[in-house]
Amino acid sequence: MALLMVFLGGMLGAPLRYLTDRAVQSRHDSVFPWGTFAVNITGAFVLGALTGAGAAHGLPTDTLLLLGTGVCGGLTTFSTFTFETVRLLEDGSLAEAGLNALGSLLLGLGAAAAGYALLTAV
Numbered sequence: 001m002a003l004l005m006v007f008l009g010g011m012l013g014a015p016l017r018y019l020t021d022r023a024v025q026s027r028h029d030s031v032f033p034w035g036t037f038a039v040n041i042t043g044a045f046v047l048g049a050l051t052g053a054g055a056a057h058g059l060p061t062d063t064l065l066l067l068g069t070g071v072c073g074g075l076t077t078f079s080t081f082t083f084e085t086v087r088l089l090e091d092g093s094l095a096e097a098g099l100n101a102l103g104s105l106l107l108g109l110g111a112a113a114a115g116y117a118l119l120t121a122v
Contacts, residue, residue, distance in 0.1 A: 005062050009070015017075045032096045033084040036077060037104060043076035044108040048115030056120040 020042075021035030028034045050068045053059040081104060088097035 001062060002065050005065035006070045006073070009066040009068075009072075010074040011070075013071040013074020013076075016071070017077060020075075030096075031088065031091065031093050033081075033088075033100060036080050036084055037100065040076050040081060040104055041107050041111050043072045045111035045115040046075075047072045048112030049119045050115075051112075052116035052119030055116075056122075 017039050020039050023035070024038045025033070025035035047068055050059065050064055050072070054064050081100070085097050085100050088094075088100060
């Protein structure tokens with residue numbers, strides 16, 4: 001059952017990542033990868049919230065697997081983040097590469113902590 005939950009969640013998360021990335025990026029005329037940045041920060045918040053709900057309210061394991069591992073795993077993307085950061089470096093966009101790397105780390109951690117705090121407080 002666990003594998004099915006992850007599979008179904010991934011089927012939702014991957015297209016959601018693609019569509020969100022394209023929608024966000026199409027609104028920016030910049031070399032900065034705003035679409036990937038947005039899905040990764042959003043995914044960190046959602047996963048933090050799910051983890052908080054699991055810890056504080058006993059969210060069922062299947063729900064965590066479906067939404068956390070499956071949807072968030074399909075939504076977020078470390079490989080695209082690293083590829084885009086390297087591409088920025090190769091193109092000489094050092095400030096954007098640094099902002100992408102450091103911003104993703106700091107805001108991702110902050111978003112996960114905020115999601116966790118929010119759902120454990122409710």
